[in-house]
Amino acid sequence: MIETVQVEVGRGRPAFPVDILTLGQARIVRIPDIDRIEWPATALFDALTADDLRAAAGLVPAGTVDAEAATLLLSFNVYLIQTPAFTALIDAGIGNGKQRLDRPAWHRRDGPFLDLLGRLGVRPESVDIVVNTHLHADHVGWNTVLGDAGWEPTFPRARYVAPRAEFDHWNRLHRVEPSAPVLHGAFADSVLPLEDAGCLDLVGSSAEIAPGLRFEPAAGHSPGMCVVRLTLDAASVLFTADVLHHPLQFARRELVSNFCADPQAARATRERILTENAGTGTILAPYHFASPAFGRLQREAAGARFVPLPLSSAQA
Template identity: 45%
Template sequence: MHPHASAPAATWTLGDITVHRVDEIALPPQTGPWLLPGATPQVVSQHPWLKPSFADESGVLRLASHTFALIAGGRRVLIDTGIGNAKPRANPAWHGLDTDYLTRLAAIGFTPESVDLVVMTHLHTDHVGWNTTAHEGSWVPTFPRARYLTTRTEWDFWSSTELDEPRAQMFRDSIHPVRDAGLLDVVDMPPAGGAPIAPGLTLVPTPGHTPGHVAVRLDSRGAEGLVTGDCIHHPVQLADTGLGSCVDIDPGLAASTRRALLAEVADTDTLVLGSHFPAPAAGHVVTQGDAYRFVPAGDRHVSSSRGAGA
């Protein structure tokens, strides 16, 4: 068995949309203290519901790298593409990976040639890696028939920013080959509301982590879901909405965005799918005191409402 092999993809159904969680890797324990430095073991211990699903008994957060795959309006869609294989990365946990991610995609019917749309919630290294794969000494688009979407705000920000070498490397191997192949689409977001991109799929502006960050709203036959991207990294941020990531570009805006999003989905049937939440990664936000908690839906469970999936 491949060293990163896993069980069949978890799935949830929202109306006519079936969402698959496609695993890449579980992130190492040191990820939590680096990414969310305010989420100390002492903070975690104040919220017993976080253990053992979302933190270990010592209070260290559990995080994962996975993507979401779905079919909407007959189109095969990927939301983010993870870290990728064989990429040179400064972060040791991301460097030179060798996972069977593409095999897992193919197992649910998403061969590279069949993917129609790749949504990049933002242009960070661990969300764009499988945009490309190595071929004869070059990086080429993994999904040759797909359109790759990012927002204009996101594209313009990074295009005008002086990049450090690790991020410049990421753009060289995972973004520029897509652009050079003519597959990149830059989406202009409306002044208010979201941008529909396919039947039942809408990009929702969630700035702060990066300027043009988006979440993805799913809506089919009255059932709703929301893929968070990195506006929420971990369920501990429901318990303490002020906890920010060390890589938030605008921490204050990230916190206000997170609070507004949580208030919108709390105590509703909206299935929240966390882009770095540990398995099962999907569930519902419920009010607890002056904050929230996360009630997970069952792994490999088909769910269209809180009553069925909690």
């Protein structure tokens, strides 16, 4: 059972919904940096037609496809993991104050993410690990905040972990033209400051990050992307990064997002991960799914069906 909590953050902002999954002594929280945004369907999957969208209504959770408006419902989720051994964040959203001129919805944002963390009892200095599954701009924004001397780590005690192959790819591009806005500028303002601060830990695609927490390779969407698996006595949770962008990809397995660098590899990675985890009881935690985002894969003759975990509601 997932508890959906409406968290009041003050400053005249509306309450934000967070989804809390408790597994034994562990608590896993979906915290949206941007929640429930209507994204133009062909801006995500250019192969979709109007007929496809009309047919999708019965294939996906209610409200996630608007055929008339030709939009898909997305969120940009950061996952908080709290165990007796560590406090970790999986991916780091879009962040605040970042210059993203070609992404108006991300440009110089002033979102309540840190307020939400605080209301959940998590101060920046209490975070032990920040995991970047890959280095796209919408996954690294909260790595840094603007300080007196420029961009600095948001979580001052944290070890920031990223796949080495991913960093090396974007760093090569940055070195060729240092003034170019690599990753919409995110490499310069949300990644390199971590290296300068000495807190960036570059690891292999199958590395153990912490006890029970490890990377698994998932390249295709980006050159070195990984998914993250949390293994507990109570369950296994797989944070799927951008292996999936929308529930429609369970029914339309051939769909690959416009943002995938290697569509063939991205499709093969998704098929492998869905096949390996279907029917195992593994809980999926997708990055871009709106609530309810947590779910399991039920094995079926045609492949796998995503079954969201049931929700209950509460107020924080």
